[in-house]
Amino acid sequence: MELKFDPENPVYTHVINIDLVNQALDELEKEKVVGVDIESTSLDPHDTVILTVQIGTPVKSFLFDARQLKLGEIPRFKKFLEDNKIIKILHNGKFDYKHIKQNLNIEVANIYDTMLTEVVLNMGIGRGYYSLKELAGKYAGVDLQKAIRETFENMTPSTRLNESQLKYSAVDTLILFPVFDEQLKKLKKDDLVNIAKLEFAVTRVVGDMELRGVHIDIKKWKEIIKNTSAKRDGIAKMFQKEIRPFFKSNTIDLFGNIGDCININSQAQLMDLFNNKMHLSLPSTSDGILELVNNPIAKMLRDYRGYEKLVSAFGENLISKINKKTGRIHPEFNQLGTSTGRFSCNNPNFQQIPRQSEDAPFRACFTPEPGNKLVTTDYSTMEMRIMADLSGDQSLISAFQKGVDVHSHTAALMFGLDLSPNFAKDHPQERFAAKSINFGLMYGRGSNSLARQIGVSSEKGKEYLDTYFKLYPGVRRFLDKVAKEAVKNGWSTTPAGRKRWYIKPDKDDPDYQRKIGSIERQAKNHPIQGTNADATKYALVFLQEKIKEQGFDASPVLTVHDEVVCEVKEDQAEEWAKIQSKEMCRAGELFIKKVPVECKPFVADLWEH
Template sequence: MTVKISSPNVSGVEANSNLPTAADPLYEDLMAWAKSRKRQFLRNRVQQSSEPIKAITAESETPSDSDAWIETWYTPPPLPSRIAKQKVTLFQSHSMNASSAPYQEAGGKVEAEEVKEIKPFISPSPVTSLSTPNHGSFEIGQQVVLRPDSQRVPAGIPIDAVLVIQEMYFNVYRQHQNIWCVWCSSDAFSGLKSIDSDCLIPLPKPVHTADIEGVSEIEFSGLNIDERLNSGLSHTPVKFEFVEDGQRLAEVLKPFQTCQVIAVDTETIGLDPLKDRIRLVQIATANQPVIIIDLFKVAKETLTPLCELLQGTPIKVLQNAKFDLKFLQQAGLPIAGKLFDTMVAAQLLDAGVRSHGYNLAELVKVYLGEDLSKEQQRSDWSNPSLSSEQLEYAARDAAILLRLREVMKPKLTGARLVETAKLEFDCLGAIAQMELNGMLLDLSRWDDLRQELERSRDQLADGLRKQLQPALLSTQLDILGNQASLNLDSQQQVLEALQQMGVPVKNTSKLSLIPLAEEHPPVRALLDYRKAAKSVQAFASSLPKHVHPITGRIHPDYQQMGAATGRMSCRNPNLQQIPRDKIFRSCFIPAPGHCLVVADYSQIELRVAAELSGDRRMIEAYQNNEDLHRLTAALIADKSLDQVEKSERQAAKAVNFGLIYAMGAKGLAEYAYNNYGVQMSLKQAETFRKRYFEAYQGIARWHGAIKRRLPREMRTMGDRLRCWQDEPKLTELLNTPVQGTAADITKAALAKLPTALRETEARLIGTVHDEILLEAPEGKAEQAAQILQQVMEQAGQHYLRKVPVKAEVAIALNWAEK
């Protein structure tokens, strides 16, 4: 907030007579703004309850109970009379020495003082208001902190928050108690707070001397609420030391060696760790200036103290840690030990309900209520002489991570997410290694595959046109009067042709076409063509573009929590979507002298579902090492196990993995075709679905229990949380604990593998959900395979106690040989 001074020369009495009354537009605007902020905060809380929230509009009916509650909860008291407004609070402490009471800036500790007496007194004169404030009084514009032992602190204000007093009024609801109306710069939700006077301790200096000049003569002619200008703490100067030589580096890092927590940040000249360099490394800790190290000027052989610190015992706090880990690894400064990633922590706390971005500026806004300038982010960091603005920007980015962590820690604890956060932090190093190592693509073989796929696509297109072209209306002519050629990528033309041929279809979506493919050959031909066209467009033509010019390998970007369930995703390129067909995977090969070691969990999601549901038949099948897909095929086809055919077992795969999430018949048919190439009619899907739930009654009961409750939050077996703002779908409620637990298991294995594989020289090169890939020297591939299998199974058994976990491993010369 900015207080505008309009009458600096009037007397104190005149100023008091001009203070706003309850009818002042200024006061009304201020309170309306505060009320709207508080209303949104309360609405966010109520949305977690069972009663749905509906927006109140002019056309809407009577507000719900929750909306009515929100409207009445925060009704500000009317401004009292001018006489009451002349009173402020005299704060007298009773300690060993009140005059030497320790007052520190935000983030420091304030010693508790016993309140002896609170008395009202008349507002100070203009002269005294301009002098250094007395510690026994508050003044408008003065900076204060909360008493550490205060019991009446509004929710949402951290104990070390700095508050700026804007105006004071008398509490009309509680006699003999003054209230200070303050602006809390650390509160992202409501901003304005009304706090009992005995909860506050004044600091000796005001925040903005320009804003309080002539404060006791103030006339509130305007009160501009500008959060960007008043986000306070993130714009205060940050102490730092810029290090350009190795000798000085050793000296300044000595105090950091015994710290429990440090923040680490980097500034780089680009975004590619394989070709770009780090310019600065920033190290921050409490009660020390931020150390900024210029790697362009500090000799590499003198970086040992920094390397030891990064490898040492302090917890390292980073933002988007994976980025910094890769650059530091390439610079010969690998980080080891415990990590805390503020971006990952924020994603966990959001629990699948994303309302903001995860860059540092947005996290600072959400969790600290401040604006963090990022103007220097895109400046030239390769310039031999860095500006003071660049150095301050770098120091601030590191220092603020410590405060973010302190705010996030209790939130993670309150949400029961500490163990999940530890899991995510522990596997950061493995994910960074996977991205740096990358996978090797046989470009010659891939080009042959591309040409073969293009020929196949063209042949399928010709065949499809011959079936559909005659069905086009004869009125579709080009400008020369000839019949127009059918555009296979035009949904409208294809739909019209299919309808002319008598196919009962209203659109050409895959979900609509799959059930009709068995009875209508043109539909089958259309699906085959689209699959071939997608293979060419999505993989064959684009993948070679991602081969790195320096390494000759593909280095994808893994999103650690790419799905709301906690499952990882992949992009640039998405290697997790590479088809399982051998023609595709055979193009991924190891480096010369190496082998691929590939392991995946056997039916991990089914095993998790068996554990969660307690289905007796499914659990016994796994305990007896039976083939669950064959068992399911026998149950739904009403056959003995030895009569089950290969095609029936393949169909049972789709049934097992689809129906644990309560898919409908249409969804099951589409899933079977997309993932297993199984042609299943709608009638067959309905029959399979009915028989499946008759056979696995534990699964059916589990589904029923979830369906009756329809909760708005679910947890994995590792306590990972997912929430929904609106009523969730049943499939999502069932999918979350199963897929999420499977993701937790894979991540637990990834976290342990870098250390377990150290002696084998094997490298992590990729993961696809329940599959992990290594590249190992030929002579140590067997050892690496044994370790990989052991680590994966141990990780699974940490979560599943009744159902055995099995990982299947293979040593191969390409990805397809698994």
Template sequence: MNANSCLIFIDGSSFLYRAFYAAKRGFTTKSGVPTGAVLIITNMLKKLLKQYAGYKIAVVFDAKGKSFRSDLYPEYKSNRPPMPEDLRIQVDYVHRIVKAMGLPLIIVPKVEADDVLGSYAKKAQSLGFSSLICTGDKDLAQLVNDKVTLIDTMNDHVYDEKGVMEKYGVPPCHIIDFLALKGDSSDNIPGMPGVGDVTAKTLINSLGGIEDIFSKREEIASLSFRGAKTFAAKLEEHIEDVRLSYTLATIKTDVDLPIAIEDLTVPKKNKEDLLNIYKELEFAKLYAEEAQEPLDFEEKTKDSAVPTADVKAQVQSQTDFSAGVLSDHKSRGSKFNLIDTIAKLDALIEKIKNKGLFAFDTETTSLHPEDCTLVGVSFSVEEKEAFYLPLAHAYLGAPVQLAKDDVFAKLAPVFADPKIKKIGHNVKFDLLVLYFAGLSAVKGVYADTMLMAHLLDSVQSCALDNLAEKYLSYKTIKYSDVAGSGSKSVTFDNVPVDIACAYSGEDSEVALRLFNVLLPKIKDEGKANDILFNLEMPCLSVLFDMERVGALVSADELYRQTEVLKSELQAVQKDIYAAAGQEFNIASPKQLGNVLFESLAIPYPKKVKVDKNGNKQYSTAEDVLTEIAPMYDIANLVLRFRSVSKLIGTYTEKLPLLISKRTGRIHTSFNQAGTTTGRLSSSDPNLQNIPARTHEGKLIRKAFIAPQGYTLVSADYSQIELRLIAHIAKDPNLIKAFKLGYDIHKATAAEVLGKDINEVTGEERSRAKATNFGLMYGMGAHGLSAQTGLSFKAAKAYIDCYFTRYPKIRDYMDSIKKFAHEHGYVETILGRRIDFPGINSTNRIAVTGAERAAINAPMQGSAADIIKIAMIAIEKWITSLPADTVRMILQVHDELVFEVKNEFLDEATAKIKELMENAVTLDVPLLAGIGIGQNWGDAH
């Protein structure tokens, strides 16, 4: 960024209010004129002018009176009280100082400062300029892109595309959707009742923008947030409020600009005007700095100590918290000790050595270990006691903290000692934080309470807060209690040290107590102890290395894909309009339903619902479109439109934002407790949802590339779940087919149809394939009919014939359902328990769903166990090689991806295949396919 290519725009109105509320009370002239806000803004502007010397800068303020939004919605900002008199008095002084500093002061009637800033940013981008907008307003996050960055100069936070994602949990392109869903009480934007940050983020990151969410509302019930089951009906009731909120929250980018971009100039101050204002406001220090001579009046230095951070929220948080939650936790007898001297740190280390076991927890500025700042670490050696070591609290007035290098020199031997057992909750995250902070050698990681809890109950929430309530009857301090939530949240480095001490200390102490409670339960729970210490904890170590290394992703390739997909999206849109004979909003379920089932008179495959006004309501969910697609191609086009839109929003536009600025790689997070079956899940990004066999899925994988000198190797188990059902059910015909190396789907068709395997047609193989996979998920005749086009009667006859040829499969399905009803769980081949608490529900639909899942769970869970065994064996082999010869970087379902040095490729592929195929011994052979390429798409 340089002065020739970047423009600086200052959101004067945003900083005016924040400065007023952050200013010291009683900051006035001798005659009583309030000056606190003027002083803070003046210092902020001086700092900016120094930092961006030579740049063109403009300051934008709100105009007096109402904006056009009040015409759309009279209640807009109607809840706001009038401007405080003490602030109103200062506005003119602020304007005068802006002008005296040589800065253009821009005010446009009937629009807000946000709209003017948005219009400048868009115009600047069209002329090839970047924009840096200085603001504290969350609404402006919607403007952020590769050419527009926000900076909050009152706390020095910079928000590029990744920063917005970290701050709000959604990308810039969905900030408007975020505000539309949750509303904005400060602006009186209604939003949707009951929607908070978590609900809005879950909806957006799972389904897209508000129209996408509305069109896919049948999918909402499957999402993981409170109230998901009933949310769709509420959304239908409030969708117009949400759409109005979207309009209100959208920043205009077409305002007529009073000063053209070309006419902006580098600021040139009027020294005489500045001195006159400083003298009038009795700013002694500023006057002296400007005039290089003292100002002669009493209390000359009263403007020397100016707050440089927006401290109001912090002070209020500290006051409320200290009076409430903190004192409540002290009353429980827990002791939280602050480590602020080397002597105290030495005493803690001696305590840890004597005990030989401790729990620990890290506090950071974000959830991305590779890019975050380590703010502090807590330790617990005994129950009811914890220690907090602050390292990087940076708020105004923060106490002096021990130097990180000195601390790490003391702690390194403790963390590196394998005889000292380390306990944590989601400890992999903490290990990564320590690694990227410079403490890389950690040994003796003994147990993770999150994994312990998951092994005991695979469906429960494994969040520390929930587990503390369940197993300890203890209510923890919540993160939002100390750092706030939503737009009022602060990063942990802004949390006061005494509050951080209680919060973080409690986390490590609760983890220690959970460990003490859960360990005896683990030992008494079947094979859970073996799985924890021989599978999950070693696997955690493997995943730590994978996440530490990350994957190399080409942002340029993703940008190219985005353009290709957007072109295709436009082409599909035109085809839809042509098929419909009209243009309409494809993302609107209401408009789409009317076009399909009224304008085009396509027979609606369900019973039509009628609202209270007598209007027909049509679902356009995927199942409806899929059902009519064979007869009406417009349904295929709409499905394609949605698919491409999702790929753009979920992957090609989002993945570049997740590339670490520090490492240049993407570091996805693998979760061992994210599924009931034990399969690994991933997040930021979720790699599990990349389409497996589509052209677009392959394109996205092409963006994952090999570093110079390396080749990507993909190793994928072949039909592992089918092999497992043959093994578990002990079906002789299925076992024979696998042992002979037959095409299993052709072999199934031959068995069912009673014909030679070489005579099986492609269509017959497809039906057999649908049956093989479908029956593992409890599919019946209706499902097979829908998948294959067979009539219901023919599908039922096919399944009956299948079970005649494979009777052990039916026996297995019957026995596993019976076992699940009797015990409430099923088991993998290693003895991992997969819980089904709803299988004996009085709700027949719930029972049927649980039975279908119970049939498949042993295969899916066993496949997860097997690939973990393979990963542990492969990692052990990798560590025997010279460093970085082979790197395991990704795991997706039954596939592992490696970076292998070119000269070692043949040896590595052979060894990886061998280790995967010999992970366990089954009644059928395990087969792993190997692919290689310079990108994941070619290797997959």
């Protein structure tokens, strides 16, 4: 491929006054596709100075100086970036979108993201992040000089950009074009254009979500941490006292206090205690094993761990993530953080905050700002509905059409019982068994592990599975077909077109069967989990569109796989809740046609209910 620019000597204009702005836009407005990038002093959009906004054609880059010009107040500039007809190529556009929105009040529209594209092209066999340097090398054979980036962090409001900084900034927009051209060919070849477009639309919603952040009731949070650590410390003390007889000598510290016998957090020291001192012969110290041991010390460890987990993973650390400027927590959502299309979340991970419990009501600490409400909506039994729809199994479909509890329905059929209104209460074990199969199958689960969970012999487990598949023959056909095709093709797909790739093992690989089995399980799960993710992502885009169209004072603040939380102005909350529910259903119905999609909103002063 021939480059249309010289990476050593790129053509650029440093745009430092309004005349140059107009000249630059005269040229840029002729383009259908431009490259966009920014340089700033910090990664935090709430505490940063934007130095330049670079916008380029394939041959030339315009470096708009954001300190010498008030770019947000130039209508023509704003209109250009918000124009839906001009494609803006960005690398990791979420970053630029957030900085530009927060600092210039401009919402970049019609994004093509080279990083997201690369992830979409390599789902399952690639990574979650690709640097522009990597893609420049891969698609254009250009070795980007990245050391200069660090020099931007030390800029003061008055320091001038030097020539190498300007060149570096210019190359960053020029290089986007060859990457874009090559990626686009691959997107078309692999039939991934639509899913890439969805991801590009989602980026703006994620940007808004991260900018807005989540409000937290710090007082309540600290109270929970205090109580929980007190309980943890009490149990730890008892634990040390109880195990002391197993140790010959006590350690005494400087002040004459008896020290701990072991580090209760150490797996190795616990194994020594349980197996060498107490002779319990445990294979591990995991909760599942400890649960089976009838021993007060094991019980104490279980209790300790329950509290320790809460304190260490969700305690002080979360307080430190409150943004100084906004007073809110701004978790990072990675929209392609998983191989199936789901989001992942970190800093902190809001998708693993414990559910509501008497002991530690963590989720109740996430509250709306005064004057607002939180509207929470989740899809109900979404993945089961997806499995019913994709498999086309008439029996499972009709269960959902009747609106009955699907696990009870399954149990009644499997065990020849009447589906009474009190079924869940009257036959908890049967329902649990049916539920285990319903969920397990979506994970490609086998009869052995199923039998273990519901506490029956492996023969019985096999029998249950056979019975299940006689009831729902379409489910078996569907799962088998998906698994077989994934092994044959090297990929699986969701109805929306999201692909997941698999690396086929060599025929002479000693682990051949195990690896094939793993691919089959992943492939059975992918269309189901992935379709749920696709629906949630469409929903987020729909919600953002409705907010803009109808002028609601609202924003999504969280998404947890099958759930969306919006923070909304109090007097608009009830009206918005209806729309939120409707739009989420509409998104689900794009893929689920044979069974109803259900989602109910909940308006509250806290997350969860």
